Amino acid sequence: MKITFLGTSSGAPTRHRNVSATAVQPERGKPWVLIDCGEATQHQLLRTRLSPLQLSAILITHVHGDHCYGLPGLLASCQLNGRKAPLTLVGPHAIWRYLQAVIECTEMRIDYPIEFIPVDGTLDLEAAGFRIQACALSHRTECWAYRLEECEIPLQLDVQRLKDEGVSPGPEYAQLQQGRDLQLPDGRWLRSADYTRPSRAPRVAVIAGDNDSPERLTGLCADAALLVHEATYTADVLEQVGPEPQHSCAAQVARFAESRGIPNLILTHFSPRYLRKARRRGDRQISEIKTEARTHYSGQLQLAEDFACWLISRDGLLLPL
Amino acid sequence: MKITFLGTSSGAPTRHRNVSATAVQPERGKPWVLIDCGEATQHQLLRTRLSPLQLSAILITHVHGDHCYGLPGLLASCQLNGRKAPLTLVGPHAIWRYLQAVIECTEMRIDYPIEFIPVDGTLDLEAAGFRIQACALSHRTECWAYRLEECEIPLQLDVQRLKDEGVSPGPEYAQLQQGRDLQLPDGRWLRSADYTRPSRAPRVAVIAGDNDSPERLTGLCADAALLVHEATYTADVLEQVGPEPQHSCAAQVARFAESRGIPNLILTHFSPRYLRKARRRGDRQISEIKTEARTHYSGQLQLAEDFACWLISRDGLLLPL
Incomplete structure (x- = not known):
């Protein structure tokens, strides 16, 4: 089970981080699943070995632009590249309204079938060798987390x-x-x-959308080897910004993962204010996010980077690829 | 007067060419004008010195996705980066419908004023030190060319x-x-x-959208130092593809520019089938576009490349920057 990060910035892209998109592949076979599709996700894919023609399903967490503005372009390029295979699209109703409006206003032509499945708490779907379920999160618009569980265990x-x-x-x-x-x-x-x-337990990864209440994930994270969750800020910045944007800080997510015994945690969706390297007095560094999470979480902890690829091994370890 | 190409591919992005977007700046001063805004134009801008906060006007040629899917994301990032200054948006009515639909469906928030001006043959606008006019082209949807003429000549x-x-x-x-x-x-x-x-004639550049009839540009190109026009194919590929997509081949555009005595011609919007270097038998090379145009045009001829920047000098020469 492989996870490739295609975008790890919150709100707007930076030179080193695109907006949200995450690919999940089974260990074998070419079909794969995309979670969120920020602008320029198709551009990021050009720099990987993931083929849009082998994409089985797109799961959108919520309708904010940094999670879905790449959808029309990706679907249009599939058409131009001759895709005939059906594609499953899962997300809030608003995603389907958005896509239909763009198709209609811009004379976009899609000949391959797109099956839209509105997400709710009863979602139970199979795609690319994964059983996919969902739970509702707490954000300023309807937002979801997706659980991907390996289907076929020898x-x-x-x-x-x-x-x-x-x-x-x-x-x-x-x-x-x-x-x-x-x-x-x-x-x-x-x-x-x-x-x-x-012969072994199925591997389970939970990929969450924007969320200010990690405890919402308690049920969905049962037996999960990996949680991927936003940590938009450190705690002090969250306090400055206030609760209105409804994002999490690193400490919140780390405490939740520790309390549920989740063995692997990858944080993502970082505010662009956190830089790789501080240049001026007062600059914030991305390493602060990790330091804050570390004090609350004893498992395997990583910060997502664009194009970083992780394997969940059969015995549930998180290994870099 | 400076022209920066931000996207030079037709339909879909490639690893080396993004979809359509062209920046035009006056020789002095920071305000600038963007013509078309394909997906990931804001990402391309991150790799230039052009600031979205200094952008005065966006002129969209037509509503096809490869010319406008970057608009919502660019406008949203301006908001996140604290833009307060008004922005002028020019294009067919369909562009405004598209943008309004995206804003409404995705809960996008824009607090700075956007003035939409529907383009027609009477357009006469001043932005970033340019007088901007337009003429209708021939494409499978309503499509326009824009003429930018320097306003303030010493x-x-x-x-x-x-x-x-x-x-x-x-x-x-x-x-x-x-x-x-x-x-x-x-x-x-x-x-x-x-x-x-x-003290001298104003510099004039004409930036055209998709178009199968270059002769439509006769009036708009009067006294133009530069024409930027699509040459999606070579003539043989245009014949194979057929006239339905309503694009031009290199020969057509070159013959038009020669007949009107336009001194500088930059071709762009190339089909992704034309590669930098042929790898296999039957691969098409981008140099074929230039060779075809060269046989019909005796002026200064260039093929656009992403991030290439050209200066039109005061005496009307096209110089690389």
Whole structure:
């Protein structure tokens, strides 16, 4: 399970960070899922090996421009590049209204099918080998987090039980392990489900939109190996700015991840005021975000960077790619 | 008068060319004018010294996505960066409908004034030191070309005539040269306009949108030092593609510029099929566009490149910056 950051800035792009977009791929296979699509996401994709023609689903967290202004251009370029395959689009109703309005006003032509699925708490969708669910966040407009869980975990045989049934190793074992039921020479049926179990837990990543209340994610983060969450500010800047924009500071998110025992946390969506390197007195540095989170969180902690790519290994470790 | 290309690809961005946007600046002063605003124009601007806060007017040629999908994001970033100054937006009515729809659907907030001026053949506007006029082109949607003419040409004194009036060199000369009328000690008024004339012809650049009929530009190009026009294809590709997209090939534009005696021609808006370097048999090269145009045009000919910056000198030469 691979996560590629395509945009990690809040509000406006900077020279080093584009606005929000995150790609999630299964470990094998080319189809992938895009979460949010800020302006110039298609430009960022030109600098990766991710193909828009292999994109299965786009999940939009909310309708603010820095999370969706790249959608019309990406869809238009898919058309120009000959896409025929259907595409699933998930998001608040406002996203569909926005896209329909742009299509209509700008004479945009899309011949491939786009299936829009309005997000709600009952979302349960399969795309690119992931089971996708959602929960509502707390932001100044309707906003969602998405949970992506691996669908197909290889099965492990209960060899002892098969031996007890008198079944010897051979093609029958392979059939059961592939999930197919088996008829024995004596006419009895063995159900694959009774003689196998998943060889490991499915990998789960939760990618959240803008949110001032991380605790909203408690249910969605159950068994999650990774949480990707905004940390737009440090606590002192959040206090200066005030609560109206409804963003989180690093400390809030870190405390939540610690309290839920989430083993890996990647922070993103940084205010452009945080620079790579301070140049003048009073400049804020991006490292302050990490320092603040670190004091509240003991797991594996990272700050997202554009084009950084992370693997969640089968045993749930977060590894750089 | 400076021209900076911010996007030179047709339809979709490539790794080396963004979609359409062109900046025009007067030789002095910071205010500038943007013609078209394809997706990620604000990202391109981050790599130049042009400030969105100094942008006086945006002129959109037509409503197709590769010419306007960067507009909402650029305007939103101006807001985030504290712009207060009014901005003029010129284009077909459809552009205003598009922008209003995006603002409404995505809860975009713009506090600085945007004055929308629908373009028609009577447009006569002053912005950033340019007089701006327009003419209609021939494309599959309403599309326009814009003419930018320098407004303030330094005045030259008719010294002989002043001497004949008995006025000697001194502060009176400066007053007349600054365009202010002068009262003589004997009570007579000398009108500045009677004793001065422009020191040179104003520089004129015409920046055209998508167009399959360059001859439409005949009137607008009168006395133009420079024409910037699309040459989406070479003639053979135009024949393969057919006339429906309503684009020009290099030969058509070159023949027009030659027939009107336009001294400088920059071609742009190239189909992504034309590569910098051919890699495989059958690949098309961008140099083919120039070769085709060259056979029909004897003036100064250039192909636009992203971030290339050209100066039109006071004597009408096109110089690289």
